Each structure stands twice: as C-alpha cells, then as structure tokens.
Amino acid sequence: MILMRYICFFANIYLSLRCFIDIYMEKNRLFPDYIFESSWEVCNKVGGIYTVLSTRALTLTEKLQDRLIFIGPDCWGEKVNPYFSEDDTLYAEWKTEALKEGLNVKVGRWQIPGEPVAVLVDFQPYFEQKDQIYGQLWNDYQVDSLHAYGDYDEASMFSYAAALVVESFYKHVVGKGKKVIYHGNEWMTGLGVLYVNKYLPEVATVFTTHATSIGRSIAGNNKPLYDYLFAYNGDQMAQELNMQSKHSIEKQTAKYVDCFTTVSDITANECKELLDKPVDFVLPNGFDNSFVPKASTFTKKRKEARKRLLDVANALMGTDLDDDTLIVSTSGRYEFRNKGIDVYIEAMNRLLRDSNLKKNVLAFIDVPGWVSGKKFDTPLEVPEITHWLHNMSHDNVLGMLKYFNMHNNKEDKVKLIFLPCYLTGDDGIINKSYYDVVLGNDLCIYPSYYEPWGYTPLEAVAFKVPCITTDLAGFGLWANSEKGSYSEIEDGVKVIKRTDYNYSEVADAIKDTVAKYSGMTKTQVNKCRKNAEKLSEKALWKHFIEYYYDAYDFALRKAEKRMKQ
Numbered sequence: 001m002i003l004m005r006y007i008c009f010f011a012n013i014y015l016s017l018r019c020f021i022d023i024y025m026e027k028n029r030l031f032p033d034y035i036f037e038s039s040w041e042v043c044n045k046v047g048g049i050y051t052v053l054s055t056r057a058l059t060l061t062e063k064l065q066d067r068l069i070f071i072g073p074d075c076w077g078e079k080v081n082p083y084f085s086e087d088d089t090l091y092a093e094w095k096t097e098a099l100k101e102g103l104n105v106k107v108g109r110w111q112i113p114g115e116p117v118a119v120l121v122d123f124q125p126y127f128e129q130k131d132q133i134y135g136q137l138w139n140d141y142q143v144d145s146l147h148a149y150g151d152y153d154e155a156s157m158f159s160y161a162a163a164l165v166v167e168s169f170y171k172h173v174v175g176k177g178k179k180v181i182y183h184g185n186e187w188m189t190g191l192g193v194l195y196v197n198k199y200l201p202e203v204a205t206v207f208t209t210h211a212t213s214i215g216r217s218i219a220g221n222n223k224p225l226y227d228y229l230f231a232y233n234g235d236q237m238a239q240e241l242n243m244q245s246k247h248s249i250e251k252q253t254a255k256y257v258d259c260f261t262t263v264s265d266i267t268a269n270e271c272k273e274l275l276d277k278p279v280d281f282v283l284p285n286g287f288d289n290s291f292v293p294k295a296s297t298f299t300k301k302r303k304e305a306r307k308r309l310l311d312v313a314n315a316l317m318g319t320d321l322d323d324d325t326l327i328v329s330t331s332g333r334y335e336f337r338n339k340g341i342d343v344y345i346e347a348m349n350r351l352l353r354d355s356n357l358k359k360n361v362l363a364f365i366d367v368p369g370w371v372s373g374k375k376f377d378t379p380l381e382v383p384e385i386t387h388w389l390h391n392m393s394h395d396n397v398l399g400m401l402k403y404f405n406m407h408n409n410k411e412d413k414v415k416l417i418f419l420p421c422y423l424t425g426d427d428g429i430i431n432k433s434y435y436d437v438v439l440g441n442d443l444c445i446y447p448s449y450y451e452p453w454g455y456t457p458l459e460a461v462a463f464k465v466p467c468i469t470t471d472l473a474g475f476g477l478w479a480n481s482e483k484g485s486y487s488e489i490e491d492g493v494k495v496i497k498r499t500d501y502n503y504s505e506v507a508d509a510i511k512d513t514v515a516k517y518s519g520m521t522k523t524q525v526n527k528c529r530k531n532a533e534k535l536s537e538k539a540l541w542k543h544f545i546e547y548y549y550d551a552y553d554f555a556l557r558k559a560e561k562r563m564k565q
Helices: 002-027 048-067 092-100 124-141 152-174 187-199 213-220 234-240 244-256 265-274 295-317 341-351 396-403 434-438 455-462 474-483 503-518 522-537 541-564
Strands: 034-038 068-073 084-086 105-110 117-121 180-185 204-209 259-262 326-331 361-366 414-418 443-445 467-470 493-496
Touching: 034 048, 034 152, 048 068, 048 180, 048 455, 048 541, 068 152, 092 105, 092 152, 117 152, 124 152, 124 187, 152 180, 152 187, 152 244, 180 187, 180 541, 187 204, 187 244, 204 244, 204 541, 213 234, 213 244, 213 265, 234 244, 234 265, 259 265, 259 541, 265 474, 295 326, 295 361, 295 414, 295 434, 326 434, 326 503, 341 361, 341 396, 341 414, 341 503, 396 414, 434 455, 443 455, 443 503, 455 467, 455 474, 455 522, 467 474, 467 503, 474 493, 493 503
Parallel strands: 034 068, 034 180, 068 117, 180 204, 204 259, 326 361, 326 443, 361 414, 443 467, 467 493
Antiparallel strands: 084 105, 105 117
16 A cells, blocks of 8 residues: 555656656747748649648648748649649749749649648759759769659759759748758658758758658569568669669768658668668658538538449449448559558458358449540440559459459449549549548558558548558557557557568458458447547647657757857
8 A cells, every 4th residue: 555655656756747848848849930841742632742741731830820831843834733822922022033043933822721831833944954963962962863764853853943942032031040941751852952951051951751762662562571671771772673863862861961750660660771860750640630521511421422432333333232331442552562452352352252241342442543534425344443544454453353253243242343543523433532432431441561651541530431451551550559459440440460471361351350340230330430530539730740849849959050060
C-alpha cells in the first residue's frame, strides 16, 4: 500500500514535470514569419502529395494567412486550371518586379480549404540554361545529372524556377530579419532547395522525401527490399536500376538541407540505409475531415454511391446484385506489386471458393489505367472493365484476371470490375468524385508492399469505411501503435503482417477477413465503422501539425546559427 502511494506520488511529479517541459518548449519554439512550400503537385492533382499539402493548408493558413505561399508548376498554360484561381491584386507589386527579372508567374489562390496563396511559375525558359545549371550543381554539391532522363529535366527546371521565385520574393517583400522557411517535397524540388541553401543562407530549408526514389525502384523491380535493406548500397543500386540522377539529387539534398524529414518510421529506416542520412524528423501525414459529409447528407451520399456502383455493375455484367451485396475496393496509383493490386486479385480469386463467405461480393479496382478515349456508343465485350484501354492485351490487371479465368460469370459469388480512370466526376460511367464513391464501400483493401504512409486507408476510415492494410505501410504501423498491438477489423483497420516472401499468407488473410466481415451482424458492422471513424480523428492535422512545428523550429535554429558565424 505504501509502495503504491510512492509510485503514484512520483508518477504525478513526472506528469507535472513533463507538462511543464512541453509548455516551455512550445512557448520557446521558433515559428516562421513566412513559409514557402514547393511541390510538383501544387495546384496539380497527380498523386498523393497533393492530398498531403491540400489537406494541411487550412491548418497552416489559420496561423500564417497570406504568408503561407505554395509554389507549383504552370502546367496548364492558357488553359483553365480547375485547381487555381488567379488574382491580379495579390502581391501585385512583387509580380511586377518578378516580371522585370524574367520570372513569368501567375499569382492567385489554390482552390482548397483555406484558399492559400499559390504562385505558378513557367519553367520552360530555363531549359536552354540546363547544362549550365547542372554544371553549377555538380560544382557546388556533386549532384550527378549526367544520367538524367524522363521527368528529371522537367522537375529540375521547375525546381530551379521555384527557387528563383523565393529569392525574388524574399528580396522585394520579406526583407532581412524575418524568419523564413523554404520547404521542398520529393527529389523533384531538390535542385531548388540546394539553390536556396547556397544563395539565401538566411532562409531555413526543409526537405521531405515521401518515398525514396531508389527504394521505390527496388520494390517496383520485384527485388526484396526489407530483408536486405541493411545490405543494399544506395549508390550501387541506383547504377544498377538506372536511377543515378534522381538518387543523387535526393541524397545530396538530404545531406545539405537544414532539416531532412520523411513521413513514417518505415521510410526513415529506408533513408538511413539507402541515402546514408538519418532523418531529423518524421512528419506523419494528417487529414482534414471538413469535407466528409455529416449526418443525413452522409447517409444520402452513401446510398447514392452504392446505387450507382451496383447499377453500373449490373449493366456491365447482366446481373441483379442488390443492396445486400458486399462492396469492396482497392485504389491508388497503378503500381501492380507495390500497391498490392496483385495480392488483392489473388485474394478475390480465393474468396470465390470460400465456404465462409455469406454474401455476394462486388470488388472494384479503382486505379487509373491507359484509357483509350471516352466514347460510350457501343458496349464492351469484356464484363470485367468499365473503359476500353489502349493496351488491353498487355494490361497487368486484365492479364491476371485472364490467368485465373475470372470473367464474372453469373454463378460467381465474387465479381471483380476494373475501373481504370481518375474518379473526378467526369469519367462517363460512374460520374462521381472519388470521395463520393469511396463512402459507398463496405470495406476498402490496400495490401501494400511499398507504401511510405498510405493516404487511401486514412481516407477510407475518415468516411467510416473499415479497411485492410499491411504493416509495410506507414499508416498500418501507426494504426498498430495506436492499439498497442496488431489492429483487427473490429478496431476499424485490419493490419496484416507482410514481408518480402509471405504473399500467399497475405492473400489468405484478406480472404478470411472479407469472409468474416460478410457474416457480421449489423451491430458488429456499425461498431467497426464507428471505430474506423474514431481512429481517423486521431490523425487529423490539428494533432499531426505539431511535428511540423518542431521541424520548423529545428531548421530555423540551424539558419540562425549559420548567420551568426
């Protein structure tokens, strides 16, 4: 009894001290007066980084207002960019000065919650200076651009132009004495981060890799990444996989930046082993749930989504699946192995013969493919796909379905449909946005092999849809950490252990989980859905933004120290 009192006494002292330290650190944390953040995906919706930045913007805008400035590529030219609204009155004097300096920019607002300032820069003029820029980059930071191909040049010229925007804005608007952050996302912004590092030493630099280029390439080339990670030499693998230039810019930026960050512990380990540089901070990806429909609106949208999905499926296959059908899906980029599309199909094939399955299953693959136009005047001859593809005979999804002889026969309890286009509301078949479709699912399945974070499962649970993922996804690891053990479907997220070699076990675990879910009572299903929603609320930006504030403080102190030397 006396021992317990002592334990409680010291525990209370510890908690009080911890609280005091946290308050002290927060009060003494340096915070930027301006943040410039660049990415290829600013006002350019092509991948997951768009979601990271666009959902985080509202939280930062509330603190910085128009001193948060995103810089993106002007990819649209004279066409209307649906994600951007130009405003000629916004920083008009600076825009005039920028034009005098040869910078062709559009200034306006990103059409997302918070409507932050966005500067879109024309990077085309810098291609004629490419060799000189790369030569200087080699002299300053030993970045190997000799092996550049594909999108390397385009990304680098944008990155260079973005740095010139920061340099010009700092000179004409910000001025000396202000605390300024320049934050670049992915290797595609590395050249600009290094430019700012050299020519604007008073600006603190932050660099985030959302997935190392060489790690993604190793996984994408069917090489075992995890068991041999400690033994891989990043430079050697870059040479073997023809990734020298992308790897080089990423590695050198990580080395010289004030604050090097990534999005999960799993990728932090990758950075340490493949880039030879431990990260300074892990910045997990949060979510903004302001656009998740509430109450009756949510119920209405869910019914509409389910009806649309079932109507399309029944029209495509000549079936009469009703609302009791279990609707599942996977989505994301078309990375057949990395995103686990292969094991998803495998699991659905095994589910066909599972006696524990209690309902019909309608499984979708919502992954953008090479759609060949959008004319819908004749029906397709293939009841497994909604849109005709350019490369039908060489498509991985269709090839695997053919191999398994999965042709959506009427008697099959599991039907699988490939929906190979971006769900932006104008695909000609579903005609709903992704968020208006995902809430119609009963389960979402993301059995990733390579997934630094994993926005798709986070989006699913935010829309009250329980999901299945793996512990090779950052989100899966986080879900496990929240529970303190492996998360189960009853918790809202089923996290499957995945390794380099347990493909078959993963397929069985997915199959078993879907079969189990099909037999749950309405009360049990509602509990799963509620727990999914509760978990998503723990990942809101209002919680995760604190990691960014720590990183900003770290970078600003580095810059402050540099300027005093």
